[in-house]
Amino acid sequence: AQTVTQSQPEMSVQEAETVTLSCTYDTSESDYYLFWYKQPPSRQMILVIRQEAYKQQNATENRFSVNFQKAAKSFSLKISDSQLGDAAMYFCAYTISNFGNEKLTFGTGTRLTIIP
């Protein structure tokens, strides 16, 4: 069974600084998708960034980027120029799929606090 592990229950960062959230996963598959979702206190899960396993290039979305290490089964999220609105629970997720739209397996989350 696929598992996703987030070893940092809580992280904090000064506003405008950079923070990295860690995620590791276990799978025997070669084709899969990885995601980072953000869940603010409003509860709605918001897609932050996705990475296709067959792509070697790390995904980037504005201030958010990932460090995808396939051999190490590691998928970390870097947030640059942290803003107060970045405060939320961040979940790493995995899906075994050719399309990335099937069953998502989530980690337990990392609570990110932004210090003004």
Added chain:
Amino acid sequence: DAGVTQSPTHLIKTRGQQVTLRCSPKSGHDTVSWYQQALGQGPQFIFQYYEEEERQRGNFPDRFSGHQFPNYSSELNVNALLLGDSALYLCASSLATGNAQYFGPGTRLTVT
């Protein structure tokens, strides 16, 4: 462009009762997935519907059932509610050929 919508926002039920939660997918999406998120945990996959059929199912008992309508909207039904069913229930929609799921705001179910 409307995103994923869910109703109701909050719900309080008594043990043993039955509940129905509703979800309308994002415009253009044809696949709906349901997740249960207990307090302080990551979401757990319940099942996914595509073309009005259950396509995938997670490790949930038969008390959890669902339905998808021709307009792609979906319902999640839970029978014989237990205290442990108290959770945030999230609906996510996607395209069958898409590469991401988009979530609704969730329904908070409290079982007393």
